[in-house]
Amino acid sequence: MTALRPSSFTINQGELVGIVGRSGSGKSTLLNILGLLDQPTGGTYVVRGINTGSLNEIERTSLRSWHFGFVFQQFHLLNDRSALENVELGLLYRGSTKHERRQRALEALDRVGMLHRKDAMPATLSGGEKQRAAIARAISQSPQVLLCDEPTGNIDQTNSDRIIELLQDINQLGVTVVIVTHDQDIASKLPRLFAVSDGIITDSATLEDENSERPENAIARPQE
Amino acid sequence: MDISQVPKSTLTWRDAIRDSTFGIVRRPTRTLLTALGIALGVASIVGTIGMSQSARGAVSSVFNAQLATQVSFAEVGNSSSTPLLSQKSENVIERINGVIHAGFMSQVDDAQPISVSRSPGILPGTEGSFDFPFTVATPGALETMHASVSIGRLYDNGFETRHAMVALIGSNVADELGITQINDGPAIFVNSIPLTIIGIVNAVSQQNQVLDDVIVPPDEGLIVGTSVGPPTIIVQTELGAAQVVGAEGPYALSPDNPDAIVAQVPPDPSTLRLRIESSLTSLLLILALVSLAIGMVAIANTTLLSVVQRTAEIGLRRSLGARPKHIALLVVIEGAMVGAVGGVLGASLGILVTALTAVAKGWTAELSWQAAVLAPILGAFVGIIAGLYPARRASKLSPVSALQNGL
Numbered sequence: 218m219t220a221l222r223p224s225s226f227t228i229n230q231g232e233l234v235g236i237v238g239r240s241g242s243g244k245s246t247l248l249n250i251l252g253l254l255d256q257p258t259g260g261t262y263v264v265r266g267i268n269t270g271s272l273n274e275i276e277r278t279s280l281r282s283w284h285f286g287f288v289f290q291q292f293h294l295l296n297d298r299s300a301l302e303n304v305e306l307g308l309l310y311r312g313s314t315k316h317e318r319r320q321r322a323l324e325a326l327d328r329v330g331m332l333h334r335k336d337a338m339p340a341t342l343s344g345g346e347k348q349r350a351a352i353a354r355a356i357s358q359s360p361q362v363l364l365c366d367e368p369t370g371n372i373d374q375t376n377s378d379r380i381i382e383l384l385q386d387i388n389q390l391g392v393t394v395v396i397v398t399h400d401q402d403i404a405s406k407l408p409r410l411f412a413v414s415d416g417i418i419t420d421s422a423t424l425e426d427e428n429s430e431r432p433e434n435a436i437a438r439p440q441e
Numbered sequence: 442m443d444i445s446q447v448p449k450s451t452l453t454w455r456d457a458i459r460d461s462t463f464g465i466v467r468r469p470t471r472t473l474l475t476a477l478g479i480a481l482g483v484a485s486i487v488g489t490i491g492m493s494q495s496a497r498g499a500v501s502s503v504f505n506a507q508l509a510t511q512v513s514f515a516e517v518g519n520s521s522s523t524p525l526l527s528q529k530s531e532n533v534i535e536r537i538n539g540v541i542h543a544g545f546m547s548q549v550d551d552a553q554p555i556s557v558s559r560s561p562g563i564l565p566g567t568e569g570s571f572d573f574p575f576t577v578a579t580p581g582a583l584e585t586m587h588a589s590v591s592i593g594r595l596y597d598n599g600f601e602t603r604h605a606m607v608a609l610i611g612s613n614v615a616d617e618l619g620i621t622q623i624n625d626g627p628a629i630f631v632n633s634i635p636l637t638i639i640g641i642v643n644a645v646s647q648q649n650q651v652l653d654d655v656i657v658p659p660d661e662g663l664i665v666g667t668s669v670g671p672p673t674i675i676v677q678t679e680l681g682a683a684q685v686v687g688a689e690g691p692y693a694l695s696p697d698n699p700d701a702i703v704a705q706v707p708p709d710p711s712t713l714r715l716r717i718e719s720s721l722t723s724l725l726l727i728l729a730l731v732s733l734a735i736g737m738v739a740i741a742n743t744t745l746l747s748v749v750q751r752t753a754e755i756g757l758r759r760s761l762g763a764r765p766k767h768i769a770l771l772v773v774i775e776g777a778m779v780g781a782v783g784g785v786l787g788a789s790l791g792i793l794v795t796a797l798t799a800v801a802k803g804w805t806a807e808l809s810w811q812a813a814v815l816a817p818i819l820g821a822f823v824g825i826i827a828g829l830y831p832a833r834r835a836s837k838l839s840p841v842s843a844l845q846n847g848l
Contacts, residue, residue, distance in 0.1 A: 272444060
């Protein structure tokens with residue numbers, strides 16, 4: 218089974234990009250490939266001039282750790298650790314000292330407006346707070362690229378807007394932000410979209426070049 | 442940009458241990474339940490070792506009380522016609538620290554038994570001559586060998602002083618002579634000299650051969666002409682003094698020629714008790730190892746289940762830069778920590794069982810410190826072994842499937 222069909226595109230540093238498509242269309246697969254969590258069976262994926270196809274497991278992991286940050290729909294916070302400890306986990310595999318991890322985690326929590334909840338356990342956090350803590354964990358790594366898989370999928374509209382604003386702010390700092398979403402409102406706020414349908418990737422930048430419509434119509438609604 | 446410019450993902454041992462500690466400390470119930478299997482196994486081992494050592498101590502006490510306090514001295518290679526050992530030797534030996542009783546005795550060689558006749562007319566039908574070994578023993582010797590009589594009494598220094606011409610007979614001699622009571626003052630004739638039997642010796646703590654003998658005080662022995670056996674000094678010592686008394690005795694008894702005196706000391710009780718307990722200890726240790734193996738399987742199962750439950754966490758860690766070996770390390774260290782907790786619990790439980798058993802049995806509780814200290818290390822080792830397979834499984838999870846399947 219082919220998850221994604223051949224496609225060629227470039228995402229430049231500092232872009233804010235959306236990936237849209239129906240459930241099962243392959244958008245998460247695309248995100249996983251972009252984040253080096255998965256490998257394409259064919260083709261070439263180049264990150265900052267490095268051909269990722271030639272990397273071994275350690276090199277792929279290191280590149281992932283130092284260049285990509287991840288935000289997941291399910292937050293993936295560890296329930297037995299406080300918000301601060303969860304954020305610190307983002308820097309565990311960087312070889313930094315505990316003091317450095319603590320400082321950067323506090324800064325990241327401050328950035329997302331969660332410093333006052335640093336000692337709270339995940340079970341006591343709202344959905345929006347959990348996602349902000351997860352974003353803090355990701356940005357504590359100072360990633361070049363922030364990959365967000367349905368970051369607002371499990372939170373209410375108000376918090377959803379705040380999360381998107383937060384991601385836009387992060388993008389303003391020069392971080393490339395890629396957001397997988399099926400929310401039309403969110404997609405409409407993103408300057409560039411990749412629509413994935415049956416494994417076919419359509420780049421809005423390309424379509425705009427051809428004076429076509431943006432591919433928001435390809436966005437799937439959650440299946441009833 | 443070149444990949445060589447990208448720093449490698451790394452995890453220091455310190456951070457790995459600190460990170461693993463979270464899982465142990467923050468989930469105490471799970472940790473304790475997981476550690477329980479190891480705890481029982483380690484408790485079995487510590488308890489087995491402790492009970493074995495305490496039992497050996499108890500066995501040792503018995504040996505000390507019965508055998509390990511008995512020393513005897515005999516002459517070897519005495520070229521002089523004057524014996525080195527005599528009744529006076531009793532007093533010499535008793536001056537050595539640790540000596541409780543000492544006695545002089547001499548046995549006639551079995552090959553030259555003295556002819557004994559029982560007094561005629563007392564027990565009709567049993568007249569005649571018998572060949573019995575003959576023992577000359579001072580009252581001190583009787584006391585030293587804890588001689589007891591079934592009927593009658595032992596002789597003491599008063600009998601000797603009065604030259605009362607009395608004898609004791611061993612219970613086996615009494616059986617052969619058909620003497621069952623001494624109210625009538627039965628006598629035996631040794632070389633035609635009558636000796637009144639005043640008691641039948643039926644038990645001694647050493648020199649068991651005297652139960653086959655006619656026993657007389659030294660003076661009577663001289664009178665009846667039986668002082669022909671090699672002299673022996675038997676000694677009862679205080680607990681633990683036997684080896685020292687055995688070493689010092691020859692110098693006290695024969696200062697000019699200590700080599701002419703040989704001491705017979707009891708074997709080292711520790712050797713004996715080791716031999717006695719080794720088979721029991723082996724059996725119990727096998728059972729304890731089986732318990733530990735069961736504990737290891739239990740911890741392996743729980744760790745495997747934990748890996749399944751934490752699949753999403755493993756996916757997250759991979760996305761954050763953890764290499765497969767970092768994931769494996771996390772699982773193995775947690776296994777080691779759970780094992781160590783089990784080891785500490787097990788050691789405590791084992792010590793408690795040892796102490797309670799010792800109290801119940803009236804033993805002195807004994808447990809080598811090594812057993813208690815090494816128990817947590819053993820638990821950690823078992824935890825590591827148990828964690829290896831789950832760690833391998835965890836490290837082989839792909840980040841994507843871990844993130845997707847762990848939801």
